[in-house]
Amino acid sequence: MPIATPEVYNEMLDRAKAGKFAYPAINVTSSQTLTAALQGFEEAESDGILQVSVGGAEYWSGSTKKDRVAGSLAFAAYAREVAKNYNVTVALHTDHCAKQNIDSWIRPLMELSAEEVKAGRDPFFQSHMWDGSAVPLEENLEIAKEMLALTKASNTILEVEIGVVGGEEDGVVGEINEKLYTTAEDGLKTVEALGLGENGRYITALTFGNVHGVYKPGHVKLRPEILGDIQKEVGEKVGKDMPFDLVMHGGSGSSAEEIATAVRNGVIKMNVDTDTQYAFTRPVVDWMLKNYEGVLKVDGEVGNKKQYDPRAWGKAAEAGMAARVVEACERLGSAGTKM
Ligand SMILES: O=C(CO)COP(=O)(O)O
Ligand SMILES: O=C[C@H](O)COP(=O)(O)O
Ligand SMILES: [Zn+2]
Ligand SMILES: [Zn+2]
Secondary structure (H helix, E strand, O other): OOOOOHHHHHHHHHHHHHHOOOEEEEEOOOHHHHHHHHHHHHHHOOOEEEEEOHHHHHHHOOOOOOOHHHHHHHHHHHHHHHHHHOOOOEEEEEOOOOHHHHHHHHHHHHHHHHHHHHOOOOOOOOEEEEOOOOOOHHHHHHHHHHHHHHHHHOOOEEEEEEOOOEEEEOOEEOOOOHHHEOOHHHHHHHHHHHOOOOOOOEEEEEOEOOEEOOOOOOOOOOOOHHHHHHHHHHHHHHOOOOOOOEEEOOOOOOOHHHHHHHHHOOEEEEEEOHHHHHHHHHHHHHHHHHOHHHHOOHHHOOOOHHHHOHHHHHHHHHHHHHHHHHHHHHHHOOOOOOO
């Protein structure tokens, strides 16, 4: 299917909210991981979201080039071509954009998309995240207002982060503390600043102990029930039932029950990276260990071209990651819901 148009993306998000399911948003850093995500969505009969981080975008441009705008456009162009052959609809998103990356990353992307829209074409991406978690809430929301005007002009949707996602982000490891849990007061300030859609559509990462990466049991305490409390409290104040379209970060390592509670409370997008990274790499490890003598030129031998051809182990890697994407679709309830 073609990449979701802005209209189709809006419809996807509305269907998820009404149907109480969420889309996996899979971080991809290469054509192989992108293929794996598409394969997983198709197998699960689920639509979905493909996203790039700033580091991922740089990698897409060539690991020695690190051109984040070129890499983002390359990802989008590649996805646009290959997605046509998969029987599901996907939307394209840029993940966490910290303040210092706005001018070198999402602002130019949104400006380029706005030109496309003016010329009667679709934007390059369907949504962009502004991550203001490193600045005070007032500044986060001031910048969010400006970003919302830009996403509106480029016919895209904004994602904001209210509260803090813990763990590693852009190579920086944050602390685990009370900032990882958004309050209803901060939720209300968000609606007061950004409105309820009249200024442009936005989706919100309210945090409930989410952490990037996977840790040993006991390290992370997810409290997805607070999302329901915030929806209720803010909803009563602004006169709208379930006012937030929510995003869950740090999907890896979360239990089926935690995910189900989050989805019940309005999560419609869940980001998964670490678990799909591992699912991609694990079969490669297996392949290399089992085919040791073929992938290496041992003792003066010539190895086995059929075993060291990157397509051979690449296909196994993609199948492993696709299976993890299917699992995400099942846990989020998006399996079998494709348009
Ligand atoms: O939130 C994420 C990307 O924004 C992904 O987090 P995980 O790596 O923990 O799945
Ligand atoms: O920010 C969270 C994602 O897992 C992206 O990670 P990354 O910055 O290593 O690409
Ligand atoms: Zn953040
Ligand atoms: Zn995240």
